[in-house]
Structure formats: structure tokens, C-alpha cells
Amino acid sequence: MSSKVRVRFAPSPTGPLHIGGVRTALYNYLFAKKNGGDFILRIEDTDQNRLVQGAEQYFIETLKWVGIEPNEGVGFGDGNFAPYRQSDRKDSYRQYAEQLLNADFAYYAFDTESDLEQLKATHPNFKYDANTREQGKNSLTLSKDEVAQRLANNEHYVIRIKLPSDEDVKFHDEIRGHVTVNTSQMDDKVLLKSDGMPTYHLANVCDDYIMQISHVIRGEEWLPSAPLHVLLYRYFGWEKSMPKFAHLPLLLKPDGNGKLSKRDGDRLGFPIFPLEFIDPKTNEVSSGYKQSGYLPEAVLNMLAFLGWNPGTEQEIFSKEELIEAFSLEHIHKAGAKFDFEKAKWFNSEYIKKLSNEELAGLVIETVTTKFGKQDDTYLANAVGLVKERLVFLNDIELFGYLFQATDNYAETPLSKINNIKESFNVNNFSDFLQQQTNSDLISIETSLKEFATNNNIKVGDMMKFLRVSLVGELSGPTIPELIHLFGSEETINRVRNCFSQL
RNA sequence: GGCCCGUUCGUCUAGGGGUUAGGACAGGAGAUUUUCAUUCUUCAAACACGGGUUCGAUUCCCGUACGGGCUACCA
Numbered sequence: 037m038s039s040k041v042r043v044r045f046a047p048s049p050t051g052p053l054h055i056g057g058v059r060t061a062l063y064n065y066l067f068a069k070k071n072g073g074d075f076i077l078r079i080e081d082t083d084q085n086r087l088v089q090g091a092e093q094y095f096i097e098t099l100k101w102v103g104i105e106p107n108e109g110v111g112f113g114d115g116n117f118a119p120y121r122q123s124d125r126k127d128s129y130r131q132y133a134e135q136l137l138n139a140d141f142a143y144y145a146f147d148t149e150s151d152l153e154q155l156k157a158t159h160p161n162f163k164y165d166a167n168t169r170e171q172g173k174n175s176l177t178l179s180k181d182e183v184a185q186r187l188a189n190n191e192h193y194v195i196r197i198k199l200p201s202d203e204d205v206k207f208h209d210e211i212r213g214h215v216t217v218n219t220s221q222m223d224d225k226v227l228l229k230s231d232g233m234p235t236y237h238l239a240n241v242c243d244d245y246i247m248q249i250s251h252v253i254r255g256e257e258w259l260p261s262a263p264l265h266v267l268l269y270r271y272f273g274w275e276k277s278m279p280k281f282a283h284l285p286l287l288l289k290p291d292g293n294g295k296l297s298k299r300d301g302d303r304l305g306f307p308i309f310p311l312e313f314i315d316p317k318t319n320e321v322s323s324g325y326k327q328s329g330y331l332p333e334a335v336l337n338m339l340a341f342l343g344w345n346p347g348t349e350q351e352i353f354s355k356e357e358l359i360e361a362f363s364l365e366h367i368h369k370a371g372a373k374f375d376f377e378k379a380k381w382f383n384s385e386y387i388k389k390l391s392n393e394e395l396a397g398l399v400i401e402t403v404t405t406k407f408g409k410q411d412d413t414y415l416a417n418a419v420g421l422v423k424e425r426l427v428f429l430n431d432i433e434l435f436g437y438l439f440q441a442t443d444n445y446a447e448t449p450l451s452k453i454n455n456i457k458e459s460f461n462v463n464n465f466s467d468f469l470q471q472q473t474n475s476d477l478i479s480i481e482t483s484l485k486e487f488a489t490n491n492n493i494k495v496g497d498m499m500k501f502l503r504v505s506l507v508g509e510l511s512g513p514t515i516p517e518l519i520h521l522f523g524s525e526e527t528i529n530r531v532r533n534c535f536s537q538l
Numbered sequence: 539g540g541c542c543c544g545u546u547c548g549u550c551u552a553g554g555g556g557u558u559a560g561g562a563c564a565g566g567a568g569a570u571u572u573u574c575a576u577u578c579u580u581c582a583a584a585c586a587c588g589g590g591u592u593c594g595a596u597u598c599c600c601g602u603a604c605g606g607g608c609u610a611c612c613a
Contacts, residue, residue, distance in 0.1 A: 048613045221541050229611040236613050260608040349561050378563045424576045511574030
């Protein structure tokens with residue numbers, strides 16, 4: 037078996053992927069790229085009852101959006117191990133279950149749902165295991181003939197693993213070190229369900245083995261079942277090629293307790309999903325980072341730092357830098373509360389790093405639909421003036437004055453500039469402005485001050501009046517910048533309009 | 539309840555037997571900006587607790603507390 041690094045991201049299509057899942061995918065991706073390995077997307081759709089339409093496509097689009105594309109897998113082309121959807125591999129699992137059956141590591145169980153309920157009712161803390169399976173209806177308690185008969189009658193059955201009653205299972209976790217669990221704490225998990233589908237445990241182990249997965253990097257919620265998986269590798273005789281395990285700390289709710297869940301997003305007012313998702317059944321809309329105006333690079337960077345750090349003080353990392361710096365050793369052990377403020381900071385940092393043209397390209401759609409078609413150069417210049425004011429791309433909507441003049445000025449700003457009424461002459465100002473058309477920012481500012489002094493207006497009042505005229509508010513970019521952007525004609529129009537309302 | 543994993547500023551974290559316990563976000567103060575935003579400076583803020591081991595423990599060990607996960611024919 038080759039020692040090539042091969043990792044997989046294996047989500048279950050039961051709904052959209054929340055950012056915790058994206059982070060798991062990211063760590064897998066980074067680990068693969070860092071080690072020159074393969075990153076695989078496998079769809080674990082073994083629970084036919086919980087399938088959600090569109091979930092699989094959602095995974096694919098998410099991975100594309102954040103830029104961590106698998107080199108094999110559903111939606112990304114077949115490698116040597118297709119198919120990559122477990123429902124398409126259904127037939128293969130039965131033979132593995134039977135292999136275990138023949139080796140006496142598994143058995144048929146015919147217990148119905150009500151049988152099990154009864155056992156649970158009569159035995160507190162009941163679990164199906166070495167001590168209790170003699171009370172069940174299974175191929176260990178039933179006669180050979182009866183088992184054959186039930187099988188021939190197409191009775192419903194599951195195949196369960198047969199665990200020893202008292203045996204320490206030890207394994208090494210790349211993040212947590214050595215972990216030991218005794219089989220007395222475990223139960224005879226179902227391997228093959230009565231609908232013929234494998235459970236996660238069987239499918240996962242078989243596929244990881246077949247697909248030559250070298251490292252299983254997954255959430256901590258899987259840690260308790262890792263011993264079961266180790267036993268499966270052992271019983272299959274695959275222990276020497278068993279992948280290494282790395283169980284990631286969980287993403288926790290920003291407030292209160294528990295792991296981050298789908299509901300938290302709407303409850304706390306920020307997205308929990310990378311992309312907007314509309315539930316096909318309920319039509320419930322879950323907001324997405326993309327639609328909220330996040331840059332995928334910022335989301336990636338922010339996610340990478342939730343549970344991992346480079347060991348240096350650098351925090352802004354491109355994808356390439358993340359690959360270079362990533363290692364399993366620097367993954368934290370404790371769960372991380374999701375920090376929305378930090379996410380915002382990352383995003384604004386990434387927006388500031390954009391060139392005016394890049395930023396313009398990212399907001400052109402919003403601007404056009406909201407404020408009408410813009411000239412490309414103008415848009416880039418306009419956007420450059422407010423770049424450091426944007427936390428989200430969508431915040432550009434807050435600066436409509438860059439694209440449209442205000443018709444009616446609000447009371448409050450107007451009241452602050454009333455004192456200019458007597459000394460200011462619109463026509464004089466218009467004449468003055470004509471001469472400034474080709475001036476640079478500094479000379480516009482100097483001339484403006486001169487104009488104010490010559491007309492017996494305080495410089496501060498003058499500037500305040502112009503600001504309100506141009507943007508309709510008391511804060512904004514510097515006056516020379518605005519005049520430079522708007523040009524003298526638009527500037528004078530806005531000034532006239534505002535002055536007339538004083 | 540049982541089992542497993544964890545615990546450094548409010549949050550994300552660095553560090554690790556002897557440190558002024560470092561950084562970032564958020565918060566406070568100030569400077570620059572005629573405004574606001576940016577930027578810069580600066581302040582406040584943490585080793586859960588109790589026992590060991592040790593000359594010395596936040597760092598190692600054991601308990602306790604607290605947090606999280608798992609305990610399905612869900613993943």
C-alpha cells in the first residue's frame with residue numbers, strides 16, 4: 037500500500053453544510069496540499085430517510101466558493117475509486133458484512149423495533165452487547181434452522197458487530213494522543229441496516245480502506261466511535277493499513293453552551309452557512325456568508341484560526357500561506373466558541389487589501405441594481421473612497437450618495453449648516469469651482485480655504501456645508517476627494533440643491 | 539446516569555518547570571484626520587480549584603469542579 041497522503045471530506049447530505057463542516061473540509065484540504073496528497077469528496081448518503089434535496093450540490097458549490105476543491109469525488113471528477121457516493125456503492129457493503137459474519141465477528145439480529153423497546157423498558161441503560169445479546173433474537177441465540185428459515189422468509193434483520201465483553205481498545209489520535217476505551221462500554225453496533233444500507237461505521241471504514249485514505253480528519257463527535265472503527269479494521273484484517281486519526285475540536289456556540297448548530301445563525305443574527313440555503317420542503321431560508329457580503333478568502337482565513345494557529349503572530353494568511361504553515365500539531369484540543377466580531381474584522385481586512393478595481397468588480401452588481409449603471413472608472417474611484425469603511429461588501433449600499441444625489445436633505449444635517457446662509461454665494465462658488473476642474477487634492481483644499489476666508493466664512497463651516505451638500509450627512513470622505521470624484525458640474529448641482537433648502 | 543475528551547485575558551489563542559505569561563478581536567484613553575472611517579500610540583484584562591512531585595509549578599501527576607462530545611437500524 038502506498039504511503040501517499042489521501043484525505044477525504046465526507047459529509048452527509050442531510051442539509052446545508054455549516055461552517056464547522058467547512059472548517060473540517062478546510063483542514064483536510066490544507067493537510068492534503070501541505071503533504072502533496074489528495075483531497076477527496078465522498079458523499080455519505082446512507083440514511084435514506086434524512087436526505088435533503090440539493091444538499092449535495094450545496095457541498096460542491098461551497099467548496100468551489102471557498103476555493104478548496106477536491107481532486108476526486110462527487111462533482112469534481114472520478115479518480116480511481118469511483119463511485120464516491122455511498123448509495124452508489126451499496127452492493128459492496130454487504131459482502132464486507134458477510135465477511136465479518138463468516139469470521140464470527142458479526143451476527144444477524146432479527147429484533148423488531150418493539151422488541152428493542154421492550155428490552156430498553158425492562159433494563160435501565162440497556163445496550164445491545166456481549167451481556168445482553170442472549171436476550172435478543174439473533175443468530176447467536178436462535179437455532180441454525182430458525183435463522184435460515186427467517187432469512188428464507190425475507191424477514192427484516194440487521195447485521196451487528198460482535199464485540200468482546202471486556203477488552204481494552206487502544207489507538208493513537210494525532211491531536212489527543214493515546215486514547216483507550218474498553219469494549220464493555222461499547223455496544224454491538226448495527227453494521228448493515230434492514231434496508232440493506234450500511235451504517236456510517238461500516239461504510240466509512242470500508243470506503244476509507246478501499247479508497248486508501250491515509251488520515252481521517254474529522255470532528256470530535258466521532259472520537260467515541262473511533263474504537264469501534266479500529267476494531268473493524270482489525271476484524272477485516274486491515275489493521276496495518278489503517279488510517280491515522282485526527283479528531284478536531286468542535287465549534288461551539290458564541291453564547292451559552294453546546295456545539296454550534298444550524299439554529300444559532302438566525303437566533304444570533306449572523307450566518308452559520310457559507311452559502312444561502314433554501315430548504316426545499318419548508319422553504320426556510322438560511323442566510324449565507326457569501327450573500328452577506330463576505331469574501332471567501334476572509335472566511336477561509338477566519339475558519340482556519342478557529343482551532344488552529346501557526347505558532348507565530350501572523351494572522352492574515354492567504355490560502356497558499358495557510359497550506360505552507362498548516363500542521364496537525366498546532367491544532368488546539370479544546371472547542372472554540374465562534375467569534376462573530378473577529379469574523380467581521382477578517383472581512384474588513386480583506387476588503388481593505390483589495391484594489392479599487394477588484395472591489396468595484398465585486399460590488400458592481402449590487403451598485404447597478406440599487407443605483408443604476410456606473411462608469412467602470414468612476415465606480416473604481418468611488419469605491420476607493422469608502423473602502424476602509426466597508427465591513428461587508430454589501431455595505432456599499434450605505435454609500436448611495438456616491439452614485440445618486442440626494443433630493444431632500446434631512447433636518448438634522450441641514451440645521452447644522454444654516455449659519456452659512458448669509459455669507460455664502462452660490463454663483464461665486466460656481467465660478468470658483470470651474471477653475472478647480474483639473475486641480476489635485478491638495479490645491480483643491482488650499483483654494484477651498486482661500487475661498488472661505490475671502491468670503492468671510494469659517495473654514496470649518498464651509499467644509500461642513502460642503503459635506504452635507506455632497507453626501508447629505510455630517511461624516512464621510514474628505515471634501516477635496518469628493519469634489520475630485522464628482523467633478524465640478526455634479527458638485528455645483530448638489531451645492532445649489534442643498535443651499536436652496538436652507 | 540455511564541464512558542470519552544477538554545480547561546491560559548470577555549473571545550480566538552502563543553508559551554511552557556524559574557517569563558514583566560506574548561499576540562489578535564472586542565472594550566477604554568489619546569494622537570493624526572477641519573468630520574467620520576482608516577492609521578498610530580496607549581490602558582485594562584487570563585494560567586478553574588485542591589492536593590502532590592520539585593529548590594521552584596501556570597507548565598508534570600492525582601483528585602474535584604466546570605465545559606463539551608457520545609451513549610439510534612443519524613451521520
